[in-house]
Amino acid sequence: MLVYILGVALFALGICVSVALHEAGHMVTAKAFGMKVRRYFVGFGPTVFSFRKGETEYGLKWIPLGGFCDIAGMTALDEVKPDEAPRAMWRFKTWKRTVVLGAGSATHFVLGFVVLYLMAVTMGLPNLENRAVVSEVSSCVRDATTVEQVNDPNCRPGDPAPALAAGVQPGDELVAVGGKEISGWSDVLTAVRNSSGPTEVKVLRDGELKTLTVDVPQLTRPSPEGGTEKAGAIGVAPASLLPYGPVEALGGSAQFTGEILVQTWQRLLEFPERIPAVVEAIFGGERDPNTPVSVVGASRIGGEAVEQGLWEVFLFLLASLNFFVGIFNLLPLLPLDGGHIAVTWYERVRDWLRKLRGKAAGGPVDYTKLNAVTAVIVVIGGAVVLLTVTADIVNPIRLFPQ
Template sequence: MGVFLGIVLFALLIGISIALHELGHLATAKMFGMKVTRYFIGFGPRIWSFRRGETEYGLKAIPAGGFCEIVGMTALEDVPPADQHRAFNRQKTWKRVVVLSAGSITHFIVGFIVLYFMAWTMGIPNLRDTAQIAEVAPCVQSSADAECAPGAPSPAKDAGFQVGDVILAVAGTATPTWSDVLDKTQKRFGTTEFKVLRDDREITLTADVARIDREVRRADGTRYKTEVGAIGIIHQRNFEYNPVTAIGGATAFTGTMFENTWRGLINFPQKIPAVVEAIGGGERDIDSPVSVVGASRLGGEAVDRGLWQLFWLMLAGLNFFVGVFNLLPLLPLDGGHIAVNLYERVRNWIRKLRGLPDGAPVNYLRLLPLTYLVIFVGGAVTLLTITADIVNPIRLFQ
């Protein structure tokens, strides 16, 4: 039941994000005095609608997006003389770009708001694996739940490590992540130098690395005991904030999300073959692309297990991804329309420098083959991911 409710909630929030995307186009178009005739969520047959002023608002049967119809979106449209001055293609270029980008900007705002409330109420996970210390243990422990024996060594405490320190290097080797710190420390024994960032100052601490028996997990899941080096520090896995500091925390994490989104888009094409293999029964990679169906299912699993932080993180990530993807300079995406409008502006500026009049508006009919190709490829990828999410879904919890 928890999974079902989580799926419904995640799908509903995705629908709200889509509605807000189109509302961004609607609001900015009306702000600039453009005529908006229709605002609908979904496609296909009309389910319900109402008219307010010159705009019809409503829902359609197929929940696969939405649209905001603005008069004169291209020069090919036949615009009544009375609406010529309010047509989209008659407005200044910067106004058109604002309207076209408003949908993606709305996604970015939604994503930031989600991250802000996450930071304030439940904290933000350390996705960068930053080597920051959350706690200095009173001793070196063989496991997280082990108790400290009286007089047990505490190398980190003796060396002067403090909560909030970020370890930059171990024995002269840079350690950009906590995994690097563990790797370098576990191989050490005895006196070792640690370069630490504290209050924006780099300092050097010397710790006597102890050797302890610790259980290690192999790649196949089996465990064994081995001797490793340790100094008694605990990783900062979650960053917590108050209502004020959450603004900075959410802003910094938004940058991380944008970076991950861009990296995901670049690597997207090479991950498609793995999706095809998964449909045929191959192992489904947790990093493989997912559809809205798969994302909703993962959201349902998160809710069922009470992992609300993961639920909201996926929702924020989806908003950032859709926002960035929609700005790609490809028709029929908003980014494609932005590219066309900017091209016309730059071309006319060059013509003006040469003493020539403005050129004719871009003929969208000539761009139809490329537009159809983008639609075909996008549709094919969507069908592939939906199929994979049904027959071989990603499972976060086995």
């Protein structure tokens, strides 16, 4: 239980660091362009401590769930002091304001990439493409009538070890078995299952193609339809994580980042249709593992991962959460940063069209006219947060269902 609590606390700390860096992204870019940054605080509520350095006040508040960066004149309606007016954010060029507003999400993307890179060079990245990479070579294979017997590591005298005897090594990627090309681990299972006797196996090892001969025995194995059947087996296990060197990890992490961003966007599009399942879970229905989770739920899953020693799950979840927050924050809805970016570019395009018609630039957008829409979005967002937090407390998603 202590390890679980530690895992929850570490994941929550990771989220707090992410949020703090998000706001730091706004602050650093705003200062770089010469905008006036009044305050940078981590957390909400009463102030624990603060100090002033230059023109900016830095501080920490008691509730470590968020933070804020106070930039003078973020909109034309914000009150600014006379000395702040020349450096008010709304006076700067559109692209500079866009960079500052998008810097928070960019920070999440960079942080997610860094987490994935550290995973790649230490433990490897998840094998999402189901590549036929060997993680373990068994010391024997045997007849078995149950899955438990298949996975039993205890060897008996005379049990063959086909892959081990042929020289297959952990990290090898199987590219052909018995003359049939391999595109994924399912192809390996099919090819080996139908093989018997000396079989040519091609593997990619450290970038070099090697040809091995594996003597495949036909063994008694559990049948997918029930009962038993005769099938080939060589004693190899698939890799759930793919290792990378320090240099190749850059490309691998970048590619993996792209894949996660695409998947995250797809999950975001599916978000509304999964809310009813969250409500159902609150009232006793089985919790769908694909339903949205709150910070509470993500922290609980992180705690379970640490408790079971699955640090790769912990780090992958933390990276995925950063990508989700980064994309979500760019949605063109107020009060999200994406909403402010949309308004900024609306002003730019509107003034460009007015210029083409020989008219003067229009005034800044009146944000008060958007208050009703903003309030609706805030209420809906608050309701979703309340639902997911409640579900994560009364019926949480678990890595290992009890």
